[in-house]
Amino acid sequence: MAVPNMSLIRFNLPVNVCIFLIISCVDSCFIPGFIYSTVPQTLPVGHVISKMDHCDTKKWQFTTNDPNFTIQPDGTIVTVIITMVPANGRQFSVLFQDPSGQKGVMKVYLGQKSGKVLKDGPLKRFKRRWSPLPFNIIENDDPPFPKNVELVRSDSSAIRPVYYTISGPGVTEGLFSVDKDTGMLLVNRAVDREKTPEFVFQFRVFDIETNQETDEPLPFTVNVIDVNDNAPTFTGPLRFTVLEQSKAGTVVGIVKATDLDQSGTDHSKIRYSLLSWNDLFFIDPETGVIATNTDHLDREAKDTYLVTVQIQDMNGAGNGLSNTATATVVLGDINDNPPTFTKSTYSVTIKENQEGGLILRIPVEDKDMVNTPNWNSEFVITKGNENGNVRIECDPKTNDGLIYQTKAVDYEKTKNLKLEVMARNQAELNGTLSRWESVPVDVSVEDVDEGPEFTAPTMFLSVKENTPNDTLIGTYIAVDPETKSSAGISYYKVSDPASWISVDKSTGQLKIANTVDRESRFVTNGMYNVPVKAVDSSLKTGTGTVIILVEDVNDHVPDVPSKLLLMCEEHGGVMGSVLVLAEDKDQSPYSAPFSFSLGKEHDGKWALNPLNDTAVILKQAQELRTGLYPVSLIIKDLQGFGKTQTVTVRICHCRNGACLPQWSSTSLGARAILAMMLALALLLLFCITFFCVTKNEKMEVEAIGGMLLESNIEAPGNDNLNRIYVPSSGLHQSVKGSVAGGRLEGVKKVTIGGALGSQQNLLQQSGGVLQNGLSGRYVLTRGGQYVGRQCGSGILDDHVFLKLNSSPAWSTWLTTGNFLQEKLAYLGTVEERQYSEDIIHQYGYEGVGSPAGSVGCCSDQGNQEDLDFLNTLGPKFKTLAEVCKQ
Structure with a gap:
């Protein structure tokens, strides 16, 4: 409330109340800024605190913030209940509002009569000569400036001349000043309460003559009264x-x-x-x-x-x-709007047999916030897609439903698809009674001229192996999907790797073209596939598959794959034994379990002990020497089909369960082996030339053990080769000396007989010499000419028999020569190719032999101590056999 022309007036009331009234020009109502009253400790009801004169209470409104006090209509402040005043005093406020609406506050301070004053009150006890009390100024007062704020005087000014000074905030800034002669406090410009709500000064009074302070400094406060100058x-x-x-x-x-x-x-x-x-x-x-x-x-x-x-x-x-x-x-946003379709129904046409691709786009509308779960749609095909012909997705950019075809549709089976599509959101509906919507979709299938179709994609036919050719096993036909007719359709095989089946071009009949073999490599798990193609008049095609289920028949007998068996000789009283394993290519019940028995010619030398369904233990029934023994076995399958088979058992010296090499000697190289072969050939010629025998007299010589060894040629051997017949008498002449360097003298004619056929003059020699050659080779040199004729009946012409001196090499030389002689005769009487089949082989190939035998360029590298090469000299001696035939 602006109060112009303020002045300070002092009143001395009977109740010792010091009141400084602000004289207002508005209706002559005098309202002081504060009232200080000394009262007893206990205030009775109706005790008068103060009275505001000349204030029309009808126009002015007064209230108090303390319910113990009230203001009567005449402006008197009184107590309404008994009130206690504490020792440090009591205070309350009187709120007033003038007729123009301006509001103000007047503070009332109460102190006990004991002289104690309010601690926080606006007054403090000073020397009585200081007259001013705390006072207020209004912020943002209107010009002109400076304006008088308060007159501050000291009682000492009445007895001596004095001057006043002021210090404190606002003074150095020039906001406040004091008239040094009168003590009037001046404000020099408007004050902003929001910056400084109060100012605390120090007043001093000095004697003009002595410049001595006449009173103690007076601190006092200037409160800045707020006006409503700031809007919220x-x-x-x-x-x-x-x-x-x-x-x-x-x-x-x-x-x-x-x-x-x-x-x-x-x-x-x-x-x-x-x-x-x-x-x-x-x-x-x-x-x-x-x-x-x-x-x-x-x-x-x-x-x-x-x-x-x-x-x-x-x-x-x-x-x-x-x-x-x-x-x-x-x-x-909440999901209170389901997606809605822009049409009540949708339709689309597709071609039959078409697969993949977008066939229909279904737009929807949704009022909810875009790109949120309340807007994002999900589509479901609720009906009509039981066969999975189509699928539906959502376009994330447009929120449309996209229907794709995933499986081809056959017009002849399905002419249309009646679909029902439902659209929903990712979020559930909320705050609405609406439900998810569905729309029908009609998918029409367009007919397309297509190729023939077989009555079944796959036909199964059961065929026994070895079924006769030209046997009808079935008919596989196709029809036109549109006409349901087979007219004009031709049939072809796509593949038939074994060439077992023939397909009639016009009728589709399937017949046996070649022998069906269940054991063929083209059969897998008993099945043989024949893809078939059907072609109509417009060259459109259709394919199908005929699966032949090949039934097994008993067309194989059990067989022992390994015909050479190794057996250790008797050791420590324990007879040797070997495992005989048989195989049958047929399936059950035409194969195992097998029955094993010995042939009639086993002579009690062998015995069998059953092991399992496919094997037995062949063991010696009596002690046998080392060597090769043929054993006949009768092996039959479960149905009793089988045959007699011969296996060769080699009884050998063993160490740690394995056969030892037949000869233990210094290892020979390839050249040494070739030298031995040449020497043996020369020995054979020497035997043929210089030995003769009588026709009817023969001498039986046992072959030295270990000379006949196993070879790699798989064929029956010559059972007669282990016994060589030579003359037993008729010795007329002998050659003295060793084998090396021995000289043949007086020889006219030599013949060899026995089991070799007719008599033959083998050698006509004059002065022949057998001399030692290089590297241990034996070379026969002669001065005469070799003449070969038809052999005789085995009689020694002129009864001449050559005998070398007793030397360590004699028996070996003799036996080897006789063996080669017998083999040469045998090769001259058999078929062209059989010379390589009379030797036992030990490999798995079950075909026919090779005319070249088993000797290769490097066959002698395997075991340089093995003399099996003696059994593979057939091709090299073919010429000699032809000579002998003459």
Whole structure:
């Protein structure tokens, strides 16, 4: 409240109340800024504190903030109940408002008569000569300046000349000053309470003559009275979000504001109000909380509201200062709108036998917020897709449904698809009674001229192996899908690797073309596949598959794959034994279990012990020497089919269960082996040339053990080769000396007989010499000419028999020569190719022999101690056999 022309007046009241009244020109009502009253400790009811003169209480409004006191209509302040005044005093305020609406406050301070004063009161005890008390000034006072604020005087000024000084905040800045002669406090410009609500000064008084202080310094306070010069301002954000369709009373947000005026007064008491959208929102006038005013906020109708908010001080009074701002209220989305189809039905046409590709796009609309689970659609085919011909997806950009074809449709079987498609959102519906929508989709299938189709994609036929050729096993036909007729359709095989089946071009009949063998490599798990193609008149094709289930027949007998068996000789009283394993290519019940028995010619030398369904143990029944023994075995399958088979058992010396090499000697190289072969050939020629025998007299010589060894030629051997017959008498001449360097003298004619056929003159020699050659080779040199004729009956012509001197090499030389002689005769009487088949082989190939035998370029590298090469000299001696035939 502006109070112009303030002056300070001092009153001395009977009740010792010091009152400084502010004389106002408004209706002559004198209201002091404060009242200090000394009262007893206990105030009875109706005790008068003070009285405000010349104040029309009908025009002026007075209230107190202490219910123990009241103001009567004549302006008297009295107690209404018994009130205690503490030792440190008591205070309360009188609030008033003038007829123009201006408000003010008057402080009332009460102190006990004991002389104690209020601790926090505006007055302190000073020397009595200081007259001023705390006082107030109004902020933002109007010019002109400077203005008198208060007259401060000391009683000492009455007895001597003095001057006054002032110090403190505001003085050095020139805001306040003092008239040094009179003590009048001056304000030089307007004061802003929001910057400095009070000023505390130090007044001093000095004797002009002595410059000595006449009183103690006087501290006093100047309070700046607030005026409502600041409008409230917004301090917080004004953007709020609330879900659509929220219930009425749902909090939207809080509007925050502040006022720089004095707190606790109406100048800073803010009241909130909305100037727009009051039908949808309301705001609490005291707290600024905005809430919904309806249940029907619809984001799809309007998603953002700009609400005007007003804030006004003076608690909303008409004379208060105000401010406005726009608060933005955004409605959050809920899934209250399901996706809807733009059409009530959809249709599309596809071609039969077509696979893959987009066939239909189904757009939908959704009012909810885009690219959120409330808007994103999901599609489901609820009917008509039982065969999985199509699938549906969602286009993430457009939210459309996309129908793709995944399986070809046959027009002859399905002419249309009746689909039903449902659209829904990723989020469940909320705040609505709507349901997910569905739409029918009609997919028509367009007929296409297509190739023939077989009555079944795959036909199974059972055929026994070895079925006769030209046997009809079935008919595989195709029909035109449109006409259901087989007319004009031709049939062809796509593949038939074994060439077992023939297909009739016109009828599709399937016949046996070649012998079916279940054991063929073309049969897998008993099945043989023949893809077949059908071609109509328009050259359109269709394919099918005939699967031949080959039934087994008993067309194989058990067989021992290894015909050479190794057996250790008797050792420590234990007879040797060997495992005999048989195989049958047939399947059960035409194969195992097998029955094993010995042939009739086993002579009690062998015995069999059963082991399992496919094997027995062949063991010696009596002690046998080392060597090769043929053993006949009768092996039959479960049906009793079988044959007699001969296996060769080699009994050998063993060490650690393995046969030892037959000869233990220095290892020979390839050249040494070739030298031995040449020497043996020369020995054979020497034997043929110089030995003769009598026709009927023979001498039986046993072959030296170990000379006949196993070879790699698999064929029956010559059982006669182990016995060589030579003359037993008729020795007429002998050659003295060793084998090396021996000289043959007086020989005219030599013949060899026995089991070799007719008599033959083998050698006509004059002065023949057998001499030692290089590297241990034996070379026969002769001066005569070799003549070969038809052999005789085995009689020694002229009874001449050559005998070498007794030397270590004689028996070996003799036996080897006789063996080669017998083999040469045998080779001259057999078939062209059989010379290589009379030797036992030990490999798995079950075909026929090779005319070249088993000797290769490097066959002698395997075991340089093995003399099996003696059994593979057939091709080299073919010429000699031809000579002998003559």
